[in-house]
Amino acid sequence: MKFFNQVGVSYFSNRHLKHFITDLKDMKKDGFNSILHTFSEEDLLYSSGNVKDMVRAGKDYGFTTWIDPWALGRVFGGEALSNFLLENPLAWQLLSDNKRYPAACLNNPLFRNYMKKWADAAVDMGVDAVFWDEPMLAIRHKGRKIAWGCRCPYCRESFEMKNLRAMPVIIMDSSVVKFREDTVKSFILEMSAYVKQISKNKVKNSVALITRSNDTERCATFESMAGIKQIDSLGVDPCWIKGSPDVYKTSYTAAVNIKEISYGAGKTPHFWLQGSGYKKGTEGRAKLSIKAAADAGVRSLWVWGYKGGEMMSSIASDRPGVVWGEIVRGLKAISNPKS
Ligand SMILES: [Zn+2]
Numbered sequence: 240m241k242f243f244n245q246v247g248v249s250y251f252s253n254r255h256l257k258h259f260i261t262d263l264k265d266m267k268k269d270g271f272n273s274i275l276h277t278f279s280e281e282d283l284l285y286s287s288g289n290v291k292d293m294v295r296a297g298k299d300y301g302f303t304t305w306i307d308p309w310a311l312g313r314v315f316g317g318e319a320l321s322n323f324l325l326e327n328p329l330a331w332q333l334l335s336d337n338k339r340y341p342a343a344c345l346n347n348p349l350f351r352n353y354m355k356k357w358a359d360a361a362v363d364m365g366v367d368a369v370f371w372d373e374p375m376l377a378i379r380h381k382g383r384k385i386a387w388g389c390r391c392p393y394c395r396e397s398f399e400m401k402n403l404r405a406m407p408v409i410i411m412d413s414s415v416v417k418f419r420e421d422t423v424k425s426f427i428l429e430m431s432a433y434v435k436q437i438s439k440n441k442v443k444n445s446v447a448l449i450t451r452s453n454d455t456e457r458c459a460t461f462e463s464m465a466g467i468k469q470i471d472s473l474g475v476d477p478c479w480i481k482g483s484p485d486v487y488k489t490s491y492t493a494a495v496n497i498k499e500i501s502y503g504a505g506k507t508p509h510f511w512l513q514g515s516g517y518k519k520g521t522e523g524r525a526k527l528s529i530k531a532a533a534d535a536g537v538r539s540l541w542v543w544g545y546k547g548g549e550m551m552s553s554i555a556s557d558r559p560g561v562v563w564g565e566i567v568r569g570l571k572a573i574s575n576p577k578s
Contacts, residue, residue, distance in 0.1 A: 242573045245303065245539040247273030248514070252550035254282075254289040256296060262545065263300050269567045270574065274302045275370055275541065277309035278361055279319035287360050294364040305445060306366045308357055312343030312350055316373035318553060323353055332377050332388035335409050340377045340386075345426040346393040358434050368443035368471070369434050371427055375458045376419050387411050387419070394422070416455055423459035424467065431469035447474030447511060461497065465504035472539070473501045476511035477528070490528040494535030509539035514566060515548025517556035525562060526569035533573045542566055 248271055253259055266274065274297050282290050290306075297304045310317030313324060323343060324331060330347040332340045343350040361369055377388035388394075390406060398406040398418050407415055431444035446464050448457055465473055477493035494510050501508035510532040512525065532540050544550075547559025547566075556562045 242533055243538055243540050243570070245273050245509070245541075246271050246570055247275055247303070247305065247539075247541040249275040249277065249307070249541070249544040250293075251277040251309070251544060254286050254293075256289065256292050259293050260296055260300075263296060263302070266302075266545075267300060270570055272302060273305065273541070275305040275307055276366075277307045277317060277319070278357070279309040279317065280311055280322050281319060282309075283357055283360055284322065287364075291364040294366055298365065303368075304366045305368045305370045306361045306364065307370045307372045308354065308361075309372065311354065311357060314342050314345060314350075314374055314376070315371070318551060323350065331391075333391040333394075334377060334379065334386040334388050335390055335407075335411070336381075336386040337390075338386070340379070340388055342377050342388070344389045344391045344393060345374070345376060345422050346389070346397055347391065348393075351426070351429060354430055355433055358430065359437065362434060362438045362442050366442060368445050369431075370474075371430065371444065371446040373447060373449060373457075373476070374423050374427060376422060378456055378458075385411060387415065389422075394418070397422075411455075419458040420460060420463055424463045427459075427464065428467050428469065431467060435469050443471040444469050445472035445474060445509065446470055447476055447509075449476050449478055461500045465500050465506055470506060472507040472509050473497060473504075474509040474511055474539075474541070476513075476543070478513065486524045487527045487531045490531035491535050494532045494537045498535055498537050507539060508537050509541055510535075510537045512540060512542045512566070514542040514544055514562065515551075515554045515556055515559070517547065517558070517562045519557040522556070522558065522561045522565045525565045526572070529566070529569040529573060540570070 278290055294304050308315050310319035313321050324341050327349055330343050330349045332342050332344045334340050379386045395406045434442050475493045475497040477490050498508045512528050547556040547562035548554045549559035
């Protein structure tokens with residue numbers, strides 16, 4: 240029996256079905272059984288049909304398929320631009336320094352409606368799950384000072400109703416931290432409930448945040464996401480490429496944490512392995528992270544992204560082929576420990 244029940248990888252930057260099927264066959268050979276498609280604003284505008292064809296092809300080959308609102312409104316993770324922000328300048332977040340910030344406000348009804356149109360298209364493709372990818376409100380550092388979002392009229396009104404006082408102007412006190420957390424939670428709750436409603440409970444919801452120690456920076460906590468009934472799977476992306484010397488420890492700690500929170504709430508935990516951005520000579524770290532997730536007992540492992548990120552130069556590894564080889568061997572070593 241394989242150790243990981245689910246081994247997935249994110250796929251982007253190609254909308255040509257013929258080439259995708261070639262990659263799909265390779266993924267299957269490499270031991271993957273799940274795939275995540277990014278579905279950006281550009282895709283929604285111009286390539287919905289292509290993505291739908293790819294989702295169908297994945298299912299034909301037996302893959303479980305997730306879909307990702309990649310950088311929509313610039314409030315989710317992802318390397319993609321936002322047409323919504325161009326068309327709706329009043330829906331941008333307003334930071335505590337009174338400057339507009341190019342990321343949609345999660346409390347703005349225009350953005351929530353736009354997200355539902357995206358969800359309509361995503362669910363129509365026949366995906367198995369929607370992956371809410373690192374949703375957050377803005378925070379900017381200026382030396383020792385920070386500017387936080389959001390103080391737009393919708394947020395100020397919502398804050399005042401909950402706290403019976405005006406929203407702080409600059410200081411990010413505990414009431415602001417709580418408000419930001421509640422905002423992300425209410426947004427994900429509404430979106431995940433909508434997905435369940437329009438799919439008649441057939442499509443699952445999955446959400447990931449980055450690290451637990453960054454609760455304030457990242458707005459939401461894993462515990463708050465675990466408290467959403469409509470969320471089925473909770474994930475972590477330990478993000479160790481930039482700055483963590485002990486890859487195994489960082490990965491293991493994150494994996495244990497997400498497992499405990501998920502199990503406590505009746506959710507399935509999953510772990511994101513960094514699959515891109517490797518410098519030459521560091522490729523072997525991938526195996527350490529895979530082993531850490533396995534040792535922690537997480538059974539769903541996802542790689543971001545396919546082939547060491549070679550399809551996107553801004554995130555590519557120095558030697559993407561070497562990275563991919565290390566990942567595939569690392570996964571096979573876990574699945575077949577005696578081989
Ligand atoms: Zn706002």
